[in-house]
Amino acid sequence: MLDKKMHTFALLATTGSYTATAQQLFLTQPAITLQIKALEAELGLALVSYQHAQLHFTAAGQQLARYINKTDHESQKLLDQLKAPTKKRSLTLGCTRSLSSFLLADVLHQLQSQRKNIQCQIGNTNTILKALTAGDIDFGLVEGNFDKSQYDFVTLRREPFIGVTYANNPLLAATQPLSLTALLAQTLLVRESGSGTREIFQNWLTMQNARITDFQQVIEIATPTPLIQLLTSGVGISFMYRSLVTAELAQGKLVELPLRGFDLQHEINLVYLKNSYFAAQYQAIAAQIN
Known part of the structure; x- marks a missing residue:
């Protein structure tokens, strides 16, 4: 399963805003910043950057966000099938x-x-x-x-x-x-x-x-x-x-x-x-x- 930092990053990629991400997770903005920096350090990758005071996502960051969303969605769907293999699916x-x-x-x-x-x-x-x-x-x-x-x-x-x-x-x-x-x-x-x-x-x-x-x-x-x-x-x-x-x-x-x-x-x-x-x-x- 993906850890908390990855889920935070995926949400940041969706909102495009540290402030909005913090509000949705009921955390402070500095706490979100620390999670993203920790994720970058852990992966050895630059995921975000600022250009003219605007938040941008690197190519690696965009690809990681897609991977996280895909993994979350498909993992939950697979678990549902494993728990009830004969049930009609939504x-x-x-x-x-x-x-x-x-x-x-x-x-x-x-x-x-x-x-x-x-x-x-x-x-x-x-x-x-x-x-x-x-x-x-x-x-x-x-x-x-x-x-x-x-x-x-x-x-x-x-x-x-x-x-x-x-x-x-x-x-x-x-x-x-x-x-x-x-x-x-x-x-x-x-x-x-x-x-x-x-x-x-x-x-x-x-x-x-x-x-x-x-x-x-x-x-x-x-x-x-x-x-x-x-x-x-x-x-x-x-x-x-x-x-x-x-x-x-x-x-x-x-x-x-x-x-x-x-x-x-x-x-x-x-x-x-x-x-x-x-x-x-x-x-x-x-x-x-x-």
């Missing part, structure tokens, strides 16, 4: 907002007969990955980009990523296929920073030597549903997974933008901790979803 998963609109219900339907309790956290890609690293969830369903050297994953499928607009947008009367330049005079509806959907589109724009701020107007919306509602009411253009707007496309409320050179698909992945003891279980869940 499960906590994370899911991005986009996937919650067209994939999550199917996943929960597959899992509900095998699990005693299921908890689901919804957030953008960054939020889900942070929850996974912190040990707050067992695995995440994400469609955004992530550091594949830091996590293990199973690719569930590849999803078409398209541009869409309302059916009578005058833009559609122009010569087709459309150029990116023709789109820049439009209002762009886009997800918030940290969203995988936004990052995918942003990366494509970068390859075209363009930025989101190049559009005439930008409206940021944190969830897909109001964004799609705004589109169908006759406002702007947006970029998203086709599965999010299958019904609206079929009903003619939205139209796919015939954008020149825009042919994107992106992976949807089930992501879990690197070298997880429970990797086989997560892979089995992924096989069910597929």
Whole structure:
């Protein structure tokens, strides 16, 4: 089992503050400082540093914090299984907002007969990955980009990523296929920073030597549903997974933008901790979803 100093350090990595860490542990700030210095001396590693009076974590410190969180989470989960091997297990998963609109219900339907309790956290890609690293969830369903050297994953499928607009947008009367330049005079509806959907589109724009701020107007919306509602009411253009707007496309409320050179698909992945003891279980869940 990990000792007290390691648990203190992991909490410090989460809060980013000696004061907040001390408050949560009901200790003084000097006591927290002594524990961290003792841990550094014991390991022979620099774990934290100060730059312009701001607390920063070294590469070794970041890696150690991930290890502590993983070990704590998986140790408790294993102990629970050892104590009651035949008992139905609870499960906590994370899911991005986009996937919650067209994939999550199917996943929960597959899992509900095998699990005693299921908890689901919804957030953008960054939020889900942070929850996974912190040990707050067992695995995440994400469609955004992530550091594949830091996590293990199973690719569930590849999803078409398209541009869409309302059916009578005058833009559609122009010569087709459309150029990116023709789109820049439009209002762009886009997800918030940290969203995988936004990052995918942003990366494509970068390859075209363009930025989101190049559009005439930008409206940021944190969830897909109001964004799609705004589109169908006759406002702007947006970029998203086709599965999010299958019904609206079929009903003619939205139209796919015939954008020149825009042919994107992106992976949807089930992501879990690197070298997880429970990797086989997560892979089995992924096989069910597929």
